[in-house]
Amino acid sequence: MQEKYCSWEEKLKSSGGRLTTPRKIIFYILSSTPKHLSAEDIYFIIHKKNPKVGLTTIYRTLDVLVKIGFLNKFDFGDGHSRYELIEAPNKQHHHHLICRKCSKILDYTDFIEEEIKLVKATEKALSRKYKFEIKDHVFQFYGVCDKCKK
Amino acid sequence: MQEKYCSWEEKLKSSGGRLTTPRKIIFYILSSTPKHLSAEDIYFIIHKKNPKVGLTTIYRTLDVLVKIGFLNKFDFGDGHSRYELIEAPNKQHHHHLICRKCSKILDYTDFIEEEIKLVKATEKALSRKYKFEIKDHVFQFYGVCDKCKK
DNA sequence: GTGTCTGCAAAGTCTTTGCACCATA
DNA sequence: TATGGTGCAAAGACTTTGCAGACAC
Numbered sequence: 001m002q003e004k005y006c007s008w009e010e011k012l013k014s015s016g017g018r019l020t021t022p023r024k025i026i027f028y029i030l031s032s033t034p035k036h037l038s039a040e041d042i043y044f045i046i047h048k049k050n051p052k053v054g055l056t057t058i059y060r061t062l063d064v065l066v067k068i069g070f071l072n073k074f075d076f077g078d079g080h081s082r083y084e085l086i087e088a089p090n091k092q093h094h095h096h097l098i099c100r101k102c103s104k105i106l107d108y109t110d111f112i113e114e115e116i117k118l119v120k121a122t123e124k125a126l127s128r129k130y131k132f133e134i135k136d137h138v139f140q141f142y143g144v145c146d147k148c149k150k
Numbered sequence: 151m152q153e154k155y156c157s158w159e160e161k162l163k164s165s166g167g168r169l170t171t172p173r174k175i176i177f178y179i180l181s182s183t184p185k186h187l188s189a190e191d192i193y194f195i196i197h198k199k200n201p202k203v204g205l206t207t208i209y210r211t212l213d214v215l216v217k218i219g220f221l222n223k224f225d226f227g228d229g230h231s232r233y234e235l236i237e238a239p240n241k242q243h244h245h246h247l248i249c250r251k252c253s254k255i256l257d258y259t260d261f262i263e264e265e266i267k268l269v270k271a272t273e274k275a276l277s278r279k280y281k282f283e284i285k286d287h288v289f290q291f292y293g294v295c296d297k298c299k300k
Numbered sequence: 301g302t303g304t305c306t307g308c309a310a311a312g313t314c315t316t317t318g319c320a321c322c323a324t325a
Numbered sequence: 326t327a328t329g330g331t332g333c334a335a336a337g338a339c340t341t342t343g344c345a346g347a348c349a350c
Contacts (some may be wrong), residue, residue, distance in 0.1 A: 018324050018329060025283045039315080054332045059315065075225045079314070079340090097282055100300055111272045117266055123291065128198065130256055131296035132247055138290045146281035150331095168304060168349050189340080209340065211305095229315090229338070287325045 008070045015068055021052045022046075026061045030085050036096075036105050038080035052117065070144065076138070078103045099145035106145075159222045165218055172196075172203045176211045180221065180235050186246075186255050188230035228253045231240070250294035256295075265289065 008027060009019055017023075029045050030037065037045075040060050046053045063084055065071035074082045076098050082105075097106040097116065123134045158177060159169055169171075179195050180187065187195075189208050197202045212233055215221035218231045226248050232255075243266065247256040273284045 013325090014153070016329080020324070020330060021264070022331075047220065052332075055219075056333080059332055074225075075227050077223070077225045081314085096278060096305080097276055097284075099216060099282070106282070108276060108280070110275050110279065111268065114268055115272070118261065119265055125257060125260050126247055128293060129292075130258070130262065131299075132245060132249070132256070132293045133299055134247075134291050134293035135250065135291050137324095138288060138292070140288045141282070141284050142286050142288070143277075143282045143284035149283055163350095166304085170305060170349070172306075202307075205339095206308080206341080207306055231339085 003148050008065070008068070009067045011070070012064070017064060017068075022057045023048075023061050023064075025050060025053065026058060027065070027070075030065075030083065034107070036076075036082040036084050037072060040080065042083075072136075074138070076103065076105060077142075095139040095141075097143070099148055100142055101144055101148035104145050104147075126147045158215070158218070161218045161220070162214070167214060167218075172207045173211050173214075174202075175200060175203065175207060177220075180215075181234065184257065186224060186226075186232040186234050188232050190230065191231075222286075224288070226253065226255065227292075245289040245291075247291045247293070249298055250292055251294055251298035252293050254297075275297070 005112070012019060012023070013015055025046055026042060029042055035041075039055060039062060042058050042062075043053075045053050046058070062071060062073070066073050066083075070086055072084050072086050074084065076082060076096070091115065092109050093114070094107040094109045097108055098104070099106075119137055119139075123137070126132055127134055151234075157262070165205055171274055175196055176192060182205070185191075187213060189205060192208050192212075193205050195205075196208070212221060212223070216223050220236055222236050224232050224234065224246070226232060226246070242259050243262055244257040244259045245262070245265065247258055251254060269287055269289075273287075276282055
């Protein structure tokens with residue numbers, strides 16, 4: 001866990017949280033995969049090396065990370081909440097392409113420029129018109145992936 | 151239940167399904183509200199006049215309607231699946247604006263033209279590049295509504 | 301009459317809560 | 326040492342399944 005992760009540790013501490021071993025492991029797991037892990041996914045990964053860490057702790061840690069703004073929680077409709085670190089400085093903004101059959105999730109960055117432009121304009125207009133304070137958005141495409149088509 | 155609902159009845163029958171009273175009521179409820187009802191919402195509405203209809207039937211009917219393509223299932227992240235009739239010929243395509251606090255859902259049609267254009271281009275590019283067969287998409291904005299801001 | 305649908309109760313799945321013990325700061 | 330965190334077990338919330346009786350066609 002190098003320097004670049006300092007910020008979450010600091011933010012955690014400054015919000016009264018403590019830097020515990022399970023939390024470090026969970027953050028590390030999230031930061032070393034491009035995948036969209038579920039609580040259970042993380043549980044299985046942790047369990048191999050740290051069998052004492054329980055699912056409860058994982059849910060609670062994920063919750064904390066979402067609250068301090070380091071994690072995004074997604075619902076792709078397969079019955080599991082999924083989590084993804086919010087873009088690090090070096091990570092590109094992206095959206096999701098989800099296979100309805102195998103639940104595979106693909107990140108795509110194509111058209112992101114145009115999407116962002118549209119999103120910004122839409123956000124602005126919607127905020128004004130409906131007096132909604134818009135915090136974030138979800139753009140997802142659903143379909144059937146190459147493998148499942150066969 | 152007038153003529154315009156014939157199509158779902160026909161489609162149901164042609165797929166081997168039967169036109170039962172609970173199914174008619176459920177379809178009728180869905181077709182007479184612009185809201186995004188959950189199974190429980192429908193259950194409470196039905197229960198006033200037809201206390202015998204059970205939640206199970208509602209889940210099963212919603213499932214059928216999704217499968218024959220007359221209903222969209224959404225997950226807005228509040229723990230309830232929500233359903234909405236797929237746009238009837240006279241219904242405009244729209245997207246959603248969801249309040250994180252009270253779960254209120256607003257349909258908006260602003261920018262739909264531009265969105266559709268972008269969506270189509272994106273779909274085309276993504277299909278080609280990732281060999282995904284794209285079936286549908288979800289565009290949602292999350293935030294805090296006017297009331298909850300106060 | 302036959303195959304589908306229904307309602308009830310029970311089971312399932314994912315997630316949250318309660319509580320005593322433990323560990324960070 | 327004082328909070329806040331952890332793990333376990335139990336509870337919760339939503340949804341699905343099994344089965345016998347009911348109903349559409």
